[in-house]
Amino acid sequence: MNTSYPYYLANEAQAPNKDLPVTDKYTGEVATHVALASADVIEEAIAAADAAAAPMRKMPPYERQAILNHCVTRFTERAEELAQALCIEAGKPIKDSRGEVSRLIDTFRIAAEESVRMNGEVQELQISERAKGYRGQWKRVPIGACSFISPFNFPLNLAAHKIAPALAVGCPFVLKPASRTPIGALIIGEILAETDLPKGAFSILPCSRDGADLFTTDDRLKLLSFTGSPSVGWDLKAKAGKKKVILELGGNAACIVDADADITDAVERIVFGAFYQSGQSCIGVQRIIVHSSIYDEFRCQLITATEKLLSGKPSDEDTFIGPMISEREATRLDTWVQEAISAGATLLTGGQRTGALLQATLLEGVPSDQKICTEEAFGPVAVLSQFTDFEDAMQSVNDSTFGLQAGIFTKDIYKALDAWDELDVGGVVIGDVPSWRVDNMPYGGVKDSGLGREGVRFAMEDMTEIRNLVIRDPR
Secondary structure, three states: OEEEEOOOEOOOOOOOOOEEEEOOOOOEEEEEOOOOOHHHHHHHHHHHHHHHHHHHOOOHHHHHHHHHHHHHHHHHHHHHHHHHHHHHHOOOOOHHHHHHHHHHHHHHHHHHHHHHOOEEEEOOOOHHHHHEEEOOOOEEHHHHOOEEHHHHHHHHOHHHHHHHHHHHOOEEEEEEEOOOOOOOHHHHHHOOOOOOOOOOOEOOOOOOOOOHHHHOOOOOOEEEEEEHHHHHHHHHHHHHOEEEEEOOOOOOOOEEEEOOOOOHHHHHHHHHHHHHHHHHOOOOOOEEEOOOOOOHHHHHHHHHHHHOOOOOOOOOOOOOOOOOHHHHHHHOOOOOOOHHHHHOOOEEEEOEEEOOOEEEEEEEEEOOOOHHHHHHOOOOEEEEEEEOHHHHHHHHHOOOOOOOOEEEOOOOOOHHHHHHHHOOOOOEOOOOOOOOOOOOOEEEEEEEEEEEOOOHHHOOOOOOOEEEEEEOOOO
């Protein structure tokens, strides 16, 4: 990792200071420094993005595709560098880090493909006598300059899910990466700076939360896409004015395991879904709801599998559980676990914390009003409960204020369809965990989980507007 990194203002690297230290999340030591943008710099970036809206809109699709393909090539060439940087700045186990780099590449590749498929439609308008002689068609046009705020937990791929669709449709943007994990986004900026994008097409600006109000309030920005906590996201929406707002705000995902499930398979997938990248995923399995007829066997296998997970240094190839993003977050989640135990829950395994490293933890018998059930854990803790009636299990999923994704292990096609019809979530995954995602599918939630959808084509739709054309033929 470099000793310091610039930010990117109107496509250009600038390093006026080294004011933002970025720590190695495992050791706690400062790993590098990053230039920190002031409010004046953010204002300059927004003005440049606004000025770039017209030249970006006029770029032909094949040119946008070439830029995206350049990024795919360069990310592939620098894949191990990106993974190692991610491992350090996020504390993400190296296997998960390499997996995220592969998703970064996928996301830009999908965007390159979709950039030349942004089609419109010819529409028949002659639906009554008064419309005789009228022809209609519509197309999609870029919405204009966009504002992006990305989180710490997937600093490469969640930034990519904003940047790549914007480039595909021709929208300039300003991006605020998470201050704890800005390096991945800045490397993306370094690669974008190699291209011939119009000046002002992108700015990537680490900045303090206090200095970032312009990302939300400035009316020259036509869309705000934010990924992060519900409390921050809804507050931003209230301040955003007339601009379109897309929010991905997390969840406390549930997974139902029905009586006919393959227990061994379900355990293998749920252990992954609950604890991969140290549980710091908004679709990580937090609530596990198991049919009473298989509960004892499932619990036994799940405890055994969980206790085999190796915790430790993220750069070690065998590490599965690395540190949480900070000791403060690990302490917060540890407190929730202890509160649940004090309220009557049983600790099945784990529950030990050393600094920012919290063991993979399983609880059962947790009262439903506990934070570990009602809030987003965002760490390596999952809660077991049991059911006898499938309708009741689905209701327990819906009782959450969140609604991002849910997983169902069942072989009953009718129950699968019922879940798709009845679960108040953005996505239902049958035969796997809610943590499963591929980067071309529509992804997002309802209720406190947010507004709008990611997934390249669906984000492109949000970043465009429909422009109609009507032609009257008087003959």
